[in-house]
Amino acid sequence: MNKKELRIIDKIENLEKKGAKLSNTQKILLATDGSVTTILDVLVGEIKIKTLKQEFQEADSDIAKLLSIDEGEIVNYRVVVMFNDNSPLIYATSYIPIKRLTSEFKKDLISADIPIGRILRKYNIESRREIQTVKIEKNPKDELKNIFKTNANFLSRDYHIIHNDEILIWIEEKFPIDSFLKNYKN
Template sequence: MVKTTDNDVNLRLIEKINEVEKKYNKKFSNTQKILLTTDGSITAILDVLHGKIDLKTLKQHFEEATEKSASLVNVDLGDEVNYREIIMHKDEQPLIYAVSYIPLKRLTKEIKEDLVRADIPIGRILKKYNIESRREINLIQIEKASIKLKELYNTEEDFLTRDYTIIKDGEILMWIKEFFPINYFTEI
Protein backbone atom coordinates (compact mmCIF):
# COMPACT_ATOMS: atom_id res chain seq x y z
CA MET A 1 0.00 0.00 0.00
CA VAL A 2 1.33 3.45 -0.94
CA LYS A 3 1.30 5.91 1.92
CA THR A 4 -0.16 9.33 1.11
CA THR A 5 1.87 12.22 2.47
CA ASP A 6 0.72 15.69 3.46
CA ASN A 7 2.64 16.98 0.47
CA ASP A 8 0.64 14.67 -1.87
CA VAL A 9 -2.62 15.92 -0.37
CA ASN A 10 -1.56 19.56 -0.73
CA LEU A 11 -0.55 19.00 -4.37
CA ARG A 12 -3.94 17.41 -5.11
CA LEU A 13 -5.75 20.39 -3.54
CA ILE A 14 -3.66 22.84 -5.58
CA GLU A 15 -4.47 20.81 -8.69
CA LYS A 16 -8.21 20.88 -7.83
CA ILE A 17 -8.14 24.67 -7.44
CA ASN A 18 -6.16 25.08 -10.69
CA GLU A 19 -8.65 22.84 -12.54
CA VAL A 20 -11.65 24.83 -11.30
CA GLU A 21 -9.98 28.17 -12.11
CA LYS A 22 -9.17 26.93 -15.62
CA LYS A 23 -12.59 25.34 -16.22
CA TYR A 24 -14.47 28.50 -15.24
CA ASN A 25 -11.83 30.99 -16.40
CA LYS A 26 -11.64 32.49 -12.88
CA LYS A 27 -8.77 33.47 -10.63
CA PHE A 28 -9.52 32.94 -6.94
CA SER A 29 -8.18 35.12 -4.16
CA ASN A 30 -5.87 33.61 -1.55
CA THR A 31 -8.71 33.80 0.99
CA GLN A 32 -11.06 31.90 -1.32
CA LYS A 33 -8.38 29.26 -1.91
CA ILE A 34 -7.85 28.89 1.84
CA LEU A 35 -11.59 28.52 2.50
CA LEU A 36 -11.92 25.93 -0.27
CA THR A 37 -8.90 23.83 0.66
CA THR A 38 -8.50 24.05 4.42
CA ASP A 39 -8.41 20.76 6.27
CA GLY A 40 -9.07 22.63 9.49
CA SER A 41 -12.06 24.47 10.87
CA ILE A 42 -13.62 26.99 8.50
CA THR A 43 -15.23 28.53 11.59
CA ALA A 44 -11.78 29.41 12.96
CA ILE A 45 -10.82 31.05 9.66
CA LEU A 46 -14.03 33.10 9.57
CA ASP A 47 -13.48 34.11 13.22
CA VAL A 48 -10.04 35.47 12.24
CA LEU A 49 -11.38 37.28 9.18
CA HIS A 50 -14.53 38.77 10.74
CA GLY A 51 -14.32 38.43 14.51
CA LYS A 52 -16.37 35.74 16.23
CA ILE A 53 -19.04 34.64 13.78
CA ASP A 54 -22.47 33.25 14.60
CA LEU A 55 -24.42 30.33 13.24
CA LYS A 56 -28.12 30.05 12.53
CA THR A 57 -29.71 26.66 11.97
CA LEU A 58 -32.15 26.93 9.08
CA LYS A 59 -33.35 23.33 9.07
CA GLN A 60 -32.48 20.27 11.10
CA HIS A 61 -34.04 16.88 11.61
CA PHE A 62 -33.30 13.20 12.06
CA GLU A 63 -34.15 10.95 9.16
CA GLU A 64 -33.52 7.49 7.85
CA ALA A 65 -30.54 7.41 5.51
CA THR A 66 -31.54 7.41 1.85
CA GLU A 67 -29.38 5.91 -0.89
CA LYS A 68 -27.74 9.32 -1.34
CA SER A 69 -27.08 10.13 2.33
CA ALA A 70 -26.08 6.54 3.19
CA SER A 71 -23.43 6.60 0.46
CA LEU A 72 -22.15 10.04 1.56
CA VAL A 73 -21.53 8.92 5.17
CA ASN A 74 -20.98 5.21 4.55
CA VAL A 75 -23.87 3.80 6.59
CA ASP A 76 -26.63 1.32 5.82
CA LEU A 77 -29.82 2.38 4.13
CA GLY A 78 -32.28 3.30 6.89
CA ASP A 79 -29.67 4.14 9.55
CA GLU A 80 -30.52 7.31 11.43
CA VAL A 81 -28.73 10.46 10.26
CA ASN A 82 -28.96 14.09 11.24
CA TYR A 83 -29.64 16.47 8.35
CA ARG A 84 -28.75 20.08 9.00
CA GLU A 85 -28.74 23.32 6.99
CA ILE A 86 -26.97 26.29 8.55
CA ILE A 87 -25.75 29.75 7.72
CA MET A 88 -22.61 31.18 9.30
CA HIS A 89 -22.98 34.92 9.55
CA LYS A 90 -21.58 38.09 11.07
CA ASP A 91 -24.08 40.77 12.09
CA GLU A 92 -26.77 39.12 9.92
CA GLN A 93 -24.46 39.18 6.85
CA PRO A 94 -24.44 35.61 5.49
CA LEU A 95 -20.92 34.23 5.02
CA ILE A 96 -21.07 30.46 4.48
CA TYR A 97 -24.14 28.29 3.87
CA ALA A 98 -23.69 24.58 4.61
CA VAL A 99 -25.62 21.33 4.53
CA SER A 100 -24.53 18.22 6.38
CA TYR A 101 -25.36 14.60 7.05
CA ILE A 102 -24.16 13.08 10.30
CA PRO A 103 -24.66 9.40 11.21
CA LEU A 104 -26.01 9.40 14.75
CA LYS A 105 -24.52 6.02 15.66
CA ARG A 106 -21.03 7.60 15.51
CA LEU A 107 -21.78 10.43 17.95
CA THR A 108 -21.66 10.53 21.73
CA LYS A 109 -24.78 11.57 23.62
CA GLU A 110 -23.16 14.94 24.48
CA ILE A 111 -22.29 15.73 20.88
CA LYS A 112 -25.82 14.82 19.74
CA GLU A 113 -27.24 17.18 22.36
CA ASP A 114 -24.97 20.05 21.28
CA LEU A 115 -25.80 19.41 17.65
CA VAL A 116 -29.57 19.66 18.11
CA ARG A 117 -29.83 21.99 21.08
CA ALA A 118 -27.82 24.99 20.01
CA ASP A 119 -26.55 26.90 17.02
CA ILE A 120 -22.96 25.70 17.35
CA PRO A 121 -20.66 25.30 14.34
CA ILE A 122 -19.27 21.79 13.79
CA GLY A 123 -15.71 23.10 14.19
CA ARG A 124 -16.50 24.40 17.66
CA ILE A 125 -18.21 21.13 18.66
CA LEU A 126 -15.17 19.10 17.55
CA LYS A 127 -12.88 21.45 19.48
CA LYS A 128 -15.07 21.42 22.60
CA TYR A 129 -14.83 17.63 22.85
CA ASN A 130 -11.18 17.42 21.68
CA ILE A 131 -12.18 15.15 18.81
CA GLU A 132 -9.18 14.19 16.74
CA SER A 133 -10.32 14.04 13.17
CA ARG A 134 -9.26 14.89 9.66
CA ARG A 135 -11.06 16.38 6.69
CA GLU A 136 -10.99 14.87 3.22
CA ILE A 137 -12.05 17.27 0.50
CA ASN A 138 -14.00 15.47 -2.21
CA LEU A 139 -15.01 18.21 -4.61
CA ILE A 140 -14.38 21.89 -5.27
CA GLN A 141 -16.50 23.57 -7.93
CA ILE A 142 -18.64 26.50 -9.02
CA GLU A 143 -22.41 26.05 -9.06
CA LYS A 144 -25.35 28.16 -10.17
CA ALA A 145 -27.27 29.64 -7.26
CA SER A 146 -30.36 27.73 -6.15
CA ILE A 147 -33.52 29.64 -5.28
CA LYS A 148 -32.66 29.26 -1.59
CA LEU A 149 -29.13 30.65 -2.08
CA LYS A 150 -30.44 33.57 -4.14
CA GLU A 151 -32.83 34.44 -1.30
CA LEU A 152 -30.29 33.98 1.52
CA TYR A 153 -27.60 36.08 -0.13
CA ASN A 154 -29.78 38.34 -2.27
CA THR A 155 -27.60 37.62 -5.30
CA GLU A 156 -27.68 36.02 -8.73
CA GLU A 157 -23.93 35.24 -8.51
CA ASP A 158 -22.56 31.75 -8.96
CA PHE A 159 -21.32 30.01 -5.80
CA LEU A 160 -18.02 28.43 -4.90
CA THR A 161 -18.66 25.10 -3.21
CA ARG A 162 -16.73 22.34 -1.62
CA ASP A 163 -17.84 19.07 -0.14
CA TYR A 164 -15.82 17.06 2.30
CA THR A 165 -15.99 14.42 4.97
CA ILE A 166 -14.74 14.55 8.52
CA ILE A 167 -13.05 11.27 9.37
CA LYS A 168 -12.58 9.93 12.91
CA ASP A 169 -11.01 6.55 13.64
CA GLY A 170 -11.26 5.56 9.97
CA GLU A 171 -15.02 6.22 9.73
CA ILE A 172 -16.98 9.12 8.29
CA LEU A 173 -18.19 11.23 11.19
CA MET A 174 -19.81 13.90 8.98
CA TRP A 175 -20.35 14.89 5.35
CA ILE A 176 -20.54 18.64 4.73
CA LYS A 177 -21.07 20.82 1.67
CA GLU A 178 -20.32 24.53 1.98
CA PHE A 179 -21.29 27.39 -0.35
CA PHE A 180 -20.40 31.06 -0.68
CA PRO A 181 -20.92 33.55 -3.52
CA ILE A 182 -18.04 33.78 -5.96
CA ASN A 183 -17.74 37.51 -5.26
CA TYR A 184 -17.16 36.92 -1.51
CA PHE A 185 -13.72 36.88 0.15
CA THR A 186 -12.03 38.39 -2.92
CA GLU A 187 -10.05 41.12 -1.16
CA ILE A 188 -6.85 39.15 -0.49
Protein backbone atom coordinates in the same frame (compact mmCIF):
# COMPACT_ATOMS: atom_id res chain seq x y z
CA MET B 1 3.03 15.29 -2.17
CA ASN B 2 0.54 12.47 -2.07
CA LYS B 3 -2.40 11.96 -4.39
CA LYS B 4 -5.05 13.36 -2.06
CA GLU B 5 -3.35 16.74 -1.82
CA LEU B 6 -2.58 16.89 -5.52
CA ARG B 7 -6.24 16.46 -6.24
CA ILE B 8 -7.26 19.50 -4.19
CA ILE B 9 -4.61 21.71 -5.76
CA ASP B 10 -5.49 20.41 -9.20
CA LYS B 11 -9.17 21.08 -8.65
CA ILE B 12 -8.54 24.64 -7.53
CA GLU B 13 -6.20 25.19 -10.46
CA ASN B 14 -8.90 23.82 -12.74
CA LEU B 15 -11.42 26.35 -11.38
CA GLU B 16 -8.93 29.08 -12.20
CA LYS B 17 -8.34 27.69 -15.69
CA LYS B 18 -12.09 27.95 -16.23
CA GLY B 19 -11.77 31.67 -15.60
CA ALA B 20 -12.56 31.92 -11.87
CA LYS B 21 -10.07 34.39 -10.42
CA LEU B 22 -9.88 33.35 -6.79
CA SER B 23 -8.58 35.39 -3.88
CA ASN B 24 -6.19 33.86 -1.36
CA THR B 25 -9.02 33.75 1.17
CA GLN B 26 -11.34 31.95 -1.23
CA LYS B 27 -8.67 29.39 -2.09
CA ILE B 28 -7.94 28.76 1.58
CA LEU B 29 -11.64 28.38 2.42
CA LEU B 30 -11.94 25.79 -0.35
CA ALA B 31 -8.76 23.85 0.45
CA THR B 32 -8.20 23.96 4.19
CA ASP B 33 -8.40 20.82 6.29
CA GLY B 34 -8.77 22.95 9.41
CA SER B 35 -11.77 24.58 11.05
CA VAL B 36 -13.57 27.06 8.77
CA THR B 37 -15.16 28.60 11.86
CA THR B 38 -11.71 29.50 13.23
CA ILE B 39 -10.71 31.08 9.93
CA LEU B 40 -13.91 33.13 9.71
CA ASP B 41 -13.56 34.17 13.36
CA VAL B 42 -10.18 35.80 12.75
CA LEU B 43 -11.28 37.38 9.48
CA VAL B 44 -14.59 38.94 10.48
CA GLY B 45 -14.85 38.62 14.25
CA GLU B 46 -16.75 35.95 16.13
CA ILE B 47 -19.22 34.37 13.75
CA LYS B 48 -22.62 32.92 14.60
CA ILE B 49 -24.80 30.37 12.91
CA LYS B 50 -28.50 30.27 12.16
CA THR B 51 -29.98 26.81 11.84
CA LEU B 52 -32.37 26.67 8.87
CA LYS B 53 -33.14 22.96 9.06
CA GLN B 54 -32.37 20.31 11.65
CA GLU B 55 -33.93 16.88 11.63
CA PHE B 56 -33.37 13.16 11.83
CA GLN B 57 -33.86 11.11 8.70
CA GLU B 58 -33.49 7.54 7.51
CA ALA B 59 -30.59 7.45 5.08
CA ASP B 60 -31.64 6.85 1.48
CA SER B 61 -29.22 5.10 -0.84
CA ASP B 62 -27.35 8.31 -1.75
CA ILE B 63 -26.84 9.40 1.85
CA ALA B 64 -25.90 5.87 2.90
CA LYS B 65 -23.21 5.82 0.19
CA LEU B 66 -21.97 9.29 1.19
CA LEU B 67 -21.48 8.21 4.81
CA SER B 68 -20.56 4.55 4.32
CA ILE B 69 -23.54 3.36 6.34
CA ASP B 70 -26.51 1.11 5.58
CA GLU B 71 -29.66 2.43 3.96
CA GLY B 72 -32.32 3.20 6.59
CA GLU B 73 -29.85 4.11 9.33
CA ILE B 74 -30.66 7.33 11.16
CA VAL B 75 -28.73 10.46 10.24
CA ASN B 76 -28.85 14.03 11.48
CA TYR B 77 -29.43 16.48 8.64
CA ARG B 78 -28.62 20.09 9.32
CA VAL B 79 -28.60 23.23 7.17
CA VAL B 80 -27.06 26.37 8.63
CA VAL B 81 -25.89 29.81 7.61
CA MET B 82 -22.70 31.12 9.18
CA PHE B 83 -23.02 34.87 9.53
CA ASN B 84 -21.55 37.98 11.09
CA ASP B 85 -23.28 41.32 11.72
CA ASN B 86 -26.33 39.89 9.93
CA SER B 87 -24.31 39.30 6.76
CA PRO B 88 -24.39 35.70 5.54
CA LEU B 89 -20.92 34.22 4.99
CA ILE B 90 -21.24 30.51 4.26
CA TYR B 91 -24.18 28.16 3.71
CA ALA B 92 -23.44 24.70 5.07
CA THR B 93 -25.24 21.37 4.87
CA SER B 94 -24.21 18.37 6.97
CA TYR B 95 -25.13 14.73 7.42
CA ILE B 96 -24.05 12.84 10.52
CA PRO B 97 -24.70 9.15 11.24
CA ILE B 98 -26.24 9.15 14.71
CA LYS B 99 -24.65 5.86 15.74
CA ARG B 100 -21.20 7.48 15.52
CA LEU B 101 -22.07 10.39 17.85
CA THR B 102 -21.59 10.69 21.57
CA SER B 103 -24.68 11.86 23.44
CA GLU B 104 -23.02 15.17 24.39
CA PHE B 105 -22.11 15.90 20.75
CA LYS B 106 -25.66 15.05 19.71
CA LYS B 107 -27.10 17.37 22.35
CA ASP B 108 -25.02 20.33 21.14
CA LEU B 109 -25.87 19.55 17.55
CA ILE B 110 -29.60 19.55 18.17
CA SER B 111 -30.15 22.06 20.89
CA ALA B 112 -27.98 25.02 20.05
CA ASP B 113 -26.69 27.05 17.13
CA ILE B 114 -23.10 25.88 17.51
CA PRO B 115 -20.82 25.48 14.48
CA ILE B 116 -19.54 21.92 14.08
CA GLY B 117 -15.92 23.12 14.25
CA ARG B 118 -16.62 24.47 17.74
CA ILE B 119 -18.31 21.25 18.87
CA LEU B 120 -15.27 19.24 17.74
CA ARG B 121 -13.01 21.62 19.63
CA LYS B 122 -15.20 21.67 22.74
CA TYR B 123 -14.91 17.91 23.12
CA ASN B 124 -11.26 17.74 22.03
CA ILE B 125 -12.13 15.42 19.16
CA GLU B 126 -9.14 14.27 17.12
CA SER B 127 -10.02 13.99 13.44
CA ARG B 128 -8.89 14.59 9.91
CA ARG B 129 -10.72 16.21 7.01
CA GLU B 130 -10.75 14.81 3.49
CA ILE B 131 -11.85 17.27 0.84
CA GLN B 132 -13.90 15.51 -1.83
CA THR B 133 -15.07 18.01 -4.45
CA VAL B 134 -14.41 21.68 -5.18
CA LYS B 135 -16.57 23.30 -7.83
CA ILE B 136 -18.47 26.30 -9.17
CA GLU B 137 -22.25 26.06 -8.89
CA LYS B 138 -23.71 27.95 -11.80
CA ASN B 139 -27.43 27.81 -11.15
CA PRO B 140 -27.78 28.19 -7.40
CA LYS B 141 -31.23 27.51 -6.02
CA ASP B 142 -33.51 30.42 -5.08
CA GLU B 143 -32.93 29.83 -1.36
CA LEU B 144 -29.22 30.66 -1.82
CA LYS B 145 -29.94 33.69 -4.00
CA ASN B 146 -32.40 35.01 -1.42
CA ILE B 147 -30.17 34.46 1.61
CA PHE B 148 -27.09 36.05 0.02
CA LYS B 149 -29.09 38.56 -2.06
CA THR B 150 -27.01 37.84 -5.14
CA ASN B 151 -27.31 36.36 -8.61
CA ALA B 152 -23.63 35.38 -8.65
CA ASN B 153 -22.37 31.84 -9.08
CA PHE B 154 -21.37 30.01 -5.91
CA LEU B 155 -18.14 28.29 -4.91
CA SER B 156 -18.78 24.96 -3.27
CA ARG B 157 -16.86 22.11 -1.68
CA ASP B 158 -17.70 19.02 0.26
CA TYR B 159 -15.61 16.99 2.66
CA HIS B 160 -15.57 14.24 5.24
CA ILE B 161 -14.54 14.65 8.84
CA ILE B 162 -13.00 11.31 9.78
CA HIS B 163 -12.87 10.13 13.38
CA ASN B 164 -11.92 6.63 14.56
CA ASP B 165 -11.32 5.74 10.89
CA GLU B 166 -15.00 6.32 10.11
CA ILE B 167 -16.90 9.17 8.49
CA LEU B 168 -18.24 11.16 11.43
CA ILE B 169 -19.61 14.04 9.36
CA TRP B 170 -20.19 14.90 5.71
CA ILE B 171 -20.25 18.65 5.10
CA GLU B 172 -20.94 20.80 2.07
CA GLU B 173 -20.10 24.52 2.19
CA LYS B 174 -21.08 27.21 -0.31
CA PHE B 175 -20.47 30.91 -0.70
CA PRO B 176 -20.96 33.42 -3.53
CA ILE B 177 -17.98 33.75 -5.87
CA ASP B 178 -17.96 37.50 -5.18
CA SER B 179 -17.53 36.97 -1.39
CA PHE B 180 -14.16 36.97 0.39
CA LEU B 181 -12.51 38.97 -2.37
CA LYS B 182 -11.33 41.78 -0.15
CA ASN B 183 -9.90 42.18 3.30
CA TYR B 184 -12.46 42.66 6.03
CA LYS B 185 -11.94 45.37 8.65
CA ASN B 186 -9.69 47.40 6.36
